[in-house]
Amino acid sequence: MSELRIGVIGAGNMGADHVLTLHRQVSGAEVVHVADLDKDRAARAAGAVPGARAGDDAFAVIEDPGVDAVVIASHDATHADLAVAAVRAGKPVLCEKPLAPTLQECVRVVREERRAGGGLISLGFMRRFDPGYADLRSALAGGSHGAPLLVRCASRGVSSAPGCTDELSITGSAIHEFDTVPWLLDSPVTEVSWHAPRSTGAVTGLRDPQLILLRTADGALSTVEVFLNAGYGYDIRCEVVAEHGTVALTDPARIVADSARVRSTGYPADWRPRFADAYRLELQAWVDAVRAGRVPPLADAHDGLVASAVAEAVITSMRGGGATVAVRIPEV
Amino acid sequence: MSELRIGVIGAGNMGADHVLTLHRQVSGAEVVHVADLDKDRAARAAGAVPGARAGDDAFAVIEDPGVDAVVIASHDATHADLAVAAVRAGKPVLCEKPLAPTLQECVRVVREERRAGGGLISLGFMRRFDPGYADLRSALAGGSHGAPLLVRCASRGVSSAPGCTDELSITGSAIHEFDTVPWLLDSPVTEVSWHAPRSTGAVTGLRDPQLILLRTADGALSTVEVFLNAGYGYDIRCEVVAEHGTVALTDPARIVADSARVRSTGYPADWRPRFADAYRLELQAWVDAVRAGRVPPLADAHDGLVASAVAEAVITSMRGGGATVAVRIPEV
Amino acid sequence: MSELRIGVIGAGNMGADHVLTLHRQVSGAEVVHVADLDKDRAARAAGAVPGARAGDDAFAVIEDPGVDAVVIASHDATHADLAVAAVRAGKPVLCEKPLAPTLQECVRVVREERRAGGGLISLGFMRRFDPGYADLRSALAGGSHGAPLLVRCASRGVSSAPGCTDELSITGSAIHEFDTVPWLLDSPVTEVSWHAPRSTGAVTGLRDPQLILLRTADGALSTVEVFLNAGYGYDIRCEVVAEHGTVALTDPARIVADSARVRSTGYPADWRPRFADAYRLELQAWVDAVRAGRVPPLADAHDGLVASAVAEAVITSMRGGGATVAVRIPEV
Amino acid sequence: MSELRIGVIGAGNMGADHVLTLHRQVSGAEVVHVADLDKDRAARAAGAVPGARAGDDAFAVIEDPGVDAVVIASHDATHADLAVAAVRAGKPVLCEKPLAPTLQECVRVVREERRAGGGLISLGFMRRFDPGYADLRSALAGGSHGAPLLVRCASRGVSSAPGCTDELSITGSAIHEFDTVPWLLDSPVTEVSWHAPRSTGAVTGLRDPQLILLRTADGALSTVEVFLNAGYGYDIRCEVVAEHGTVALTDPARIVADSARVRSTGYPADWRPRFADAYRLELQAWVDAVRAGRVPPLADAHDGLVASAVAEAVITSMRGGGATVAVRIPEV
CATH class of the missing domain: 3.40.50.720 (NAD(P)-binding Rossmann-like Domain)
Incomplete structure (x- = not known):
């Protein structure tokens, strides 16, 4: 071949x-x-x-x-x-x-x-191919944890790209979770709402962080934190709380150091080393x-369409002051 | 003396x-x-x-x-x-x-x-006297982390007491976070909303877990997960995400064991060893x-009144299908 | 009363x-x-x-x-x-x-x-009353780990006291492990040998760190690292490797922080907060x-005598170039 | 090409x-x-x-x-x-x-x-290509930790292969550390001694675990634990203690689970997933x-020869009751 x-x-x-x-x-x-x-x-x-x-x-x-x-x-x-x-x-x-x-x-x-x-x-x-996410999904599919009830995701970065907007935080970053969560749960997102605390002073003209609630067809509820200017490092977290226990990603650092009164592991500066x-x-x-x-x-392409439909619903919620918005998947 | x-x-x-x-x-x-x-x-x-x-x-x-x-x-x-x-x-x-x-x-x-x-x-x-929470508060008061933006709390237990109701989950359990969050942030809760995924099959007649959003006067947004029938152990988590970094409680276990293909720390069965x-x-x-x-x-007594006012607002939200509810502190 | x-x-x-x-x-x-x-x-x-x-x-x-x-x-x-x-x-x-x-x-x-x-x-x-050590001992006494085979101890500090000598490292610091190890294993130390790498440049006139091998009557072998000028913090570690698994002390820090590209827990400057x-x-x-x-x-007093007898044997080994020395407990 | x-x-x-x-x-x-x-x-x-x-x-x-x-x-x-x-x-x-x-x-x-x-x-x-070991080596080469003084290695497996002998534990397993330690420290092993506690009851006719002391030309001292029948999992550890701090491999598990009163990460059954x-x-x-x-x-081939020379010295020490043995590298 x-x-x-x-x-x-x-x-x-x-x-x-x-x-x-x-x-x-x-x-x-x-x-x-x-x-x-x-x-x-x-x-x-x-x-x-x-x-x-x-x-x-x-x-x-x-x-x-x-x-x-x-x-x-x-x-x-x-x-x-x-x-x-x-x-x-x-x-x-x-x-x-x-x-x-x-x-x-x-x-x-x-x-x-x-x-x-x-x-x-x-x-x-690509998160579907991250060994950590893949292990999470296998663990859930194994079934011993019971039905998933809550998912807690956080995507944090050092700083947002120039020209980033509230909407681009959703369509460019949070969209990963809009694919990952239903893939992990094997259940589509049906309803969303958008929330945000005061924004970090590290950037102007951007709502950052943002917090999104996703409801999936299986009845699970997920929180997605997107914080592009978290400053401290590129850090991706995911925990699934199920009926009989939880599974979560670990800190992927490979070495730990002791020095100057602290025990520490490092964070990468962006997504490339992480993924x-x-x-x-x-x-x-x-x-x-x-x-x-x-x-x-x-x-596939339809997964891309579905993630974009979720993003659209989130942006609708954002513009509507955080109201709950149903996800509408267009017929194709 | x-x-x-x-x-x-x-x-x-x-x-x-x-x-x-x-x-x-x-x-x-x-x-x-x-x-x-x-x-x-x-x-x-x-x-x-x-x-x-x-x-x-x-x-x-x-x-x-x-x-x-x-x-x-x-x-x-x-x-x-x-x-x-x-x-x-x-x-x-x-x-x-x-x-x-x-x-x-x-x-x-x-x-x-x-x-x-x-x-x-x-x-x-009593959480105000837990050495972990006290360390969290000191770290935040130190100021090097910048302004707190998000707080993520989870209170999980093995099983709920007989006769527990949706409301008792709030007034008996979540109320700890209604005191702890404003104490950590030094800012009162002003607005709440109540949410829940499908409930665990481990119990009937109870919405469990529940997820509560708290907005404090400083503009921070907190999520409070209460899951009384989490089954796996008594587990209290708290992470504060601030402008320049985060602080969180660690797993308080004192020993770690390796056996039978796993590395593990233990959870207590209820709150007494933990606190x-x-x-x-x-x-x-x-x-x-x-x-x-x-x-x-x-x-003090007024702190107790305030926590109860937050609980009342949460229950109002619960009964109102998750609507956002302002916290009203009665004049005394 | x-x-x-x-x-x-x-x-x-x-x-x-x-x-x-x-x-x-x-x-x-x-x-x-x-x-x-x-x-x-x-x-x-x-x-x-x-x-x-x-x-x-x-x-x-x-x-x-x-x-x-x-x-x-x-x-x-x-x-x-x-x-x-x-x-x-x-x-x-x-x-x-x-x-x-x-x-x-x-x-x-x-x-x-x-x-x-x-x-x-x-x-x-006092280590016998440290909750971590007490948990270690209970876990071993539980028996599910099988017979202990190896113990790895490390006692590290920020800097040694003025006037510290090679012998005082043994009689003042390592002596804690000479009591703790046999107490954990419920078996007396019978034979020791003393070893050391090159010393840290942080101090002069002192062999630091030192590494001591202890053999107990049950046949287990323990390594005791004493590093008084480790610089980075006061840090006590202990792992017991047994036939079916291991048990070890965890990092006792109560909070973890993210900032400036690292995830970190703190170390105390000396033994007082730790113990x-x-x-x-x-x-x-x-x-x-x-x-x-x-x-x-x-x-009790006899335990003190026994620990001093171990220390004396270690010092004999130190002076004898690392030879194996039997511990002699005087008749009383 | x-x-x-x-x-x-x-x-x-x-x-x-x-x-x-x-x-x-x-x-x-x-x-x-x-x-x-x-x-x-x-x-x-x-x-x-x-x-x-x-x-x-x-x-x-x-x-x-x-x-x-x-x-x-x-x-x-x-x-x-x-x-x-x-x-x-x-x-x-x-x-x-x-x-x-x-x-x-x-x-x-x-x-x-x-x-x-x-x-x-x-x-x-292959450990030279393990990302964890590679990170360790980079961290040490960075120099901020000061001169390495002590190295603590442990190689633990579930069970030894049929026909394993005391010598094969050295030439087949510990030999990895005989290459890794000098590669990490950039300094050859000059002197060794062999030690062992009582053996696990999990196997007969084999000294297991074994503990080897390596002295390198730079004056550092390393302990190498080889425990082929550790039972609980395949687990490789390495910590380097240097003048101003330490660096160590982390637990490489990618997910952590909570269930049945424990928080746990998994161990693989053998070296293949790990490496x-x-x-x-x-x-x-x-x-x-x-x-x-x-x-x-x-x-390269000479590195292989050097590792075998260290193994030979260790076996000489084993047969000589734990005496210190100088490593002799043959002229080629």
Whole structure:
């Protein structure tokens, strides 16, 4: 079975990381073409892979006959059109989240994919491949803990990206939990409400932190804290409280130090060290499935649409002063 | 300075524990009189203390000229009348929470105490004396963490007492957090809302767990989980998320064991081992202050009234389907 | 039963702490007389207790007819003579470790006590009352872990006292483990050897850290690390590896903080916060037993002699280049 | 750059794992030939890789012109001859530890490799690639902790393999620490002594646990506990105590559960889950270097010889009743 020849669209942090991971740590894949609006950036990313082409035309990557499958890591606003183009070209595509910035566009993408027969679009909800989250899900599926009742999630970062807004905190960050929670519980989010304390003084013009309540069809209630300017480190937590006990992620630090009156473990500065393994395993699982002609075991386009529908409901609640809002999943 | 002669009203678990703690571990105090409706139970508790009288008349304890100060650990419904009687007798009293089952009665007690000059009633919110909570409060007061933004509390137990109701979960258990959160933040609760997932199958006729949102005057938002039938153990958690970092209680277990494929620490079956030290320190602080003629550094009657006002607002929210309810503190 | 009237000899850190603990936190006891060579120091310590006398004559404390029992916390070199004087006066005595600086003097004290009928001398090996160590011992006694095979102890401090020597590290610090290990295992130390890496640059003229191997009669092997200038904090560790699993002390910190890229718990600067509870519980147990006419459940004079015999063997090994040395317990 | 074609010799647990890891998770490599004395076992392992040949002739793998590089995971007794054959064939080889069962054979292999120009043999001391150990080493190299003084290692397993002997505990298990400790400290082991408590009743005919003291040239002292029948789980610990603080491996569990009165994390049953990532990273680093024509950043043949020299000294100490034995590194 020959190597999967991959084109990567977008050579920012995420795209360049994917190029390196695919090249250096994933079996059975090779990056052959990298495109970015900034052609130099594309060239720098492609430079790590002997023989890889660089360009500034995303559609040229999709149409490249030497490209078997496509990774989309360009600006969120481009995801929908590129995913649709890949689907039309009949090429499997791994699209970074979100599937599209609006729910309406998500619907369009899902419809286009269905029309093409389905199974082509995977979505980069990489937490499903984080070994910690995977262990959580296995533990719950084992059933000995009884029915899950409460989930407590927190996503904290050092500082928000320039230009971040209250809505982008939801569609860009909290959206991970909108996928993870129903995936963990195996039950869709049906109702949400948005809440916030006073905001941190570390940033202006942003409600941060935010606290979201999610109700899933199974009757469980989840709290999702998103705190982009937590300052102290990149820190992801998740605890599931079930009828007979709880399961939770541990602190993933690998070493502990004693010095200057404290015992301490370190936090990374951003998400990349925390989820490096998740990205590697996700890419490997995607490559393996595509090469074998199987539908990849990743989140799919409809999962992306569903997460965006939850995000939309949360934003509606935010604008409505924290009212409870039902999640409406559009028919596709 | 002679020993403080103490009368204890109520010889159930809590009262009997107080008798033993006062007798065995508190300096400067002696239990001289114990009363319980069940006179045998009073006699058993008093039996641990050479020379202590036992009886079934609570008011006889208060009026006993050999009693300098009174501990009330009898049924909640009796607290108000007994506290008022002690105040009228001019005797310092440490009353177990709640001050009274209804807010109206709390008002009456506070007014009676003010009329008598104040400073006589202390309330048994013992968490203020738990070394962990005390460390949390000191850390926050230190200020290096910045302003508190979010607080996450969880109170979990093995099983609820017979006859427990949704309301008793609030007035009997969550009330601890209604005192602890504003004490930690140094800011009163102004607004609440009540939420709940599906209930555990471990019990019938009870909403369990419950999740309460508290908003304090400083703008912080707190979540209070109360899960009386969590099954796995008695477990109290508290994390405060502030602008520059967090502080949280640790697992208080003193030993860790490896066996049979697991690394484990133990949970107690109920609150007594968890808060034994808090009770001891609370009683010692009360005794020290009373002997020295100072107002005890415990929660006072008005703190008890305030916690009951928060509980009343939460129950209003519960009955109103989770609506946000403002906390109204009655004038006294 | 009236209060136990206690005389405290030595008003340095340890003695002054004992005065405060007895006065403020121990039930059934009162400090009535404090002596120190430095009379001002005695007066400062006694000043905390209304009515307590202060002086500079240790023997006057022992002979004071108003003193029922004596605590010895003066310089190590004085322990033996004072303990003997207390025994001759027929008064129960709690002597800080060591019983005496030399094994020969320990023998003398034990003989004097036996001659007086025994049961009068308790030794301040307070770790036996530390709740963590007590839990360890209970867990081992429970038997489910099987026979203990290895014990790993570490005693680390911030910095050594001025004038500390290699031998004082053994007789003043490691001696705690020479009592704790056989108490945990219920088996005496039979053979020792002394080892050391290069010393820390933090101090000159001292072998620090040191590593001691203890073999107990049950066949278990223990390593005892003593590192007085560990710098980072006061930190006591103990793990017992048994046939079916292990038990170990946890980090006793009560809160954990996140800030500046680390998750951390704090260490105390010295032993007092770490063992405050152990000292309180030890003093309470001693007072309770003396008042009740029972032999106190503390280490006794012979335990002190045995620990000193182990220390002597370790020093012999140190001087002999790390050779294995049998522990010889003198006949008494 | 084309894929590295790898032959794997030995298809037991270790060899079969390597085949799968190379095939599924390593970039730039493919397994093309697998040999095992048990041809069926070879076929089963090769069966996972489309196009891979299976056979029972190890030398045929080495001589196979379609094989670029060789992995040796066969019985320890075969390592030396196979490594020499690979060297003579001019093929890079990754040999599982030990390099050879005797020091004399290690010398022969190193000499043969030097004669062939060197740089061909890598040794499977995979702990150097474990992210935890790598973090430990980086932390120490950072220098802020000061000079390392003590190292405490423990390697515990569920049960020993059939036929395990006291010596095999050293040459098969403790040998990992004989490589890891000097690699962490960047200083060779110069002196050792062997010690043991009574043995566990879980096994007969084996001294288990064993405790080894290592002295390194830098003056640090290390204790290495090897307890193959610890029963409770596969558990690897390492703490380095330095002048200004300590660094240690954390518990690598990714989730923590509460149930039935305990808070727990799990232990794996054997080394494979614990070191799966280390093996993957080791194989990837080896493949990358071989493809690039660089000397692999793994332990090399001389490191293997040195570890075996330490093991030999430890066995000499064991047979000599625990005497201190100098490590003698043969000239090559």
